[in-house]
Amino acid sequence: xxxxxxxxxxxxxxxxxxxxxxxxxxxxxAALRSVPGFDKALSKVMEYxxxxxxxxxxxxxxxxxxxxxxxxxxxALRWGCKILDVDEPEMYVTVDPVxxxxxxxxxxxxxxFTSGLIDMLDDEERFFVIGHELGRIKADHVLYTLVAENxxxxxxxxxxxxxxxxxxxxxxxxxxxxxxxxKAELTCxxxxxxxxxxxxxxxxxxxxxxxxxxxxxxxxxxxxxxxxIRTYEEADTSNLNKAYKVLLTLQRTHPFxxxxxxxxxxxHASGEFERLLNRGRESQ
Numbered sequence: 001x002x003x004x005x006x007x008x009x010x011x012x013x014x015x016x017x018x019x020x021x022x023x024x025x026x027x028x029x030a031a032l033r034s035v036p037g038f039d040k041a042l043s044k045v046m047e048y049x050x051x052x053x054x055x056x057x058x059x060x061x062x063x064x065x066x067x068x069x070x071x072x073x074x075x076a077l078r079w080g081c082k083i084l085d086v087d088e089p090e091m092y093v094t095v096d097p098v099x100x101x102x103x104x105x106x107x108x109x110x111x112x113f114t115s116g117l118i119d120m121l122d123d124e125e126r127f128f129v130i131g132h133e134l135g136r137i138k139a140d141h142v143l144y145t146l147v148a149e150n151x152x153x154x155x156x157x158x159x160x161x162x163x164x165x166x167x168x169x170x171x172x173x174x175x176x177x178x179x180x181x182x183k184a185e186l187t188c189x190x191x192x193x194x195x196x197x198x199x200x201x202x203x204x205x206x207x208x209x210x211x212x213x214x215x216x217x218x219x220x221x222x223x224x225x226x227x228x229i230r231t232y233e234e235a236d237t238s239n240l241n242k243a244y245k246v247l248l249t250l251q252r253t254h255p256f257x258x259x260x261x262x263x264x265x266x267x268h269a270s271g272e273f274e275r276l277l278n279r280g281r282e283s284q
Contacts, residue, residue, distance in 0.1 A: 009197055010277050015085050017139040019276060020194060022186040022263070025139075028179050032144070035176045042147060050146060054104045062092035062112060073113075076127040080134045080195045089137060091130075093118065099209065101129050103136045106143040120212050124201035128192040135191025141184050148177040182255050189264045194276060199268045203261060210257035229262045 065073045081088045089109045096114035103111050111133045136142055207225045
């Protein structure tokens with residue numbers, strides 16, 4: 001985190017989720033709440049205690065990040081919590097070659113990094129992802145994420161309880177949850193940028209997530225990646241391409257890395273990011 005310290009990170013006291021929430025996230029959340037069966041799905045999550053099950057499994061099988069265990073990651077976690085004004089959650093590392101990070105738990109949230117993601121990213125890029133996950137907590141996304149991760153089982157439970165009618169309604173809930181998850185990611189990316197306070201680690205993280213073979217990291221080119229983003233955006237001039245993009249993402253829980261990079265670049269350049277940082281400077 002040496003580079004982070006030299007950049008003198010700004011703390012953002014009084015920050016609220018609405019300050020950085022992506023408008024598509026706001027719309028998707030409202031649409032999700034209007035879907036029949038959503039309230040019942042939430043009640044099933046609480047009824048069956050899925051949060052407790054995940055927490056116990058996590059404590060039993062993974063390694064917790066502390067000031068003595070993976071101290072660099074712990075320092076990044078503490079910085080992220082200070083910047084976003086979030087209570088420090090527990091964070092763990094699990095052995096899994098698939099590069100990903102996730103947050104579980106509504107009343108007692110915890111973050112998990114896979115070993116594959118840690119090996120892929122440098123310290124600054126990991127800090128961006130830690131900020132991204134803290135953004136889930138800040139924006140109260142965690143309960144909805146828990147529902148999304150268990151939606152297949154929940155729909156089956158609802159269907160059995162209502163002689164199959166609930167399962168039919170549940171398909172609308174499944175697609176609404178996918179849409180919400182994709183839009184929520186854009187809000188969390190903004191939180192990650194607010195933590196690392198430099199767009200370049202964010203771009204590098206997206207590059208690696210899109211095509212990050214470790215042996216080829218040194219040959220990746222940032223400008224080429226940004227040109228690829230422009231190519232993807234320019235495809236929207238065709239209505240058929242727009243339709244294909246919808247179909248390609250319909251059942252995805254995350255937007256494509258290129259889409260995320262483009263959305264974050266737009267927000268970074270809009271002036272809103274700088275405005276929030278300047279507000280942090282004025283408070284110091």
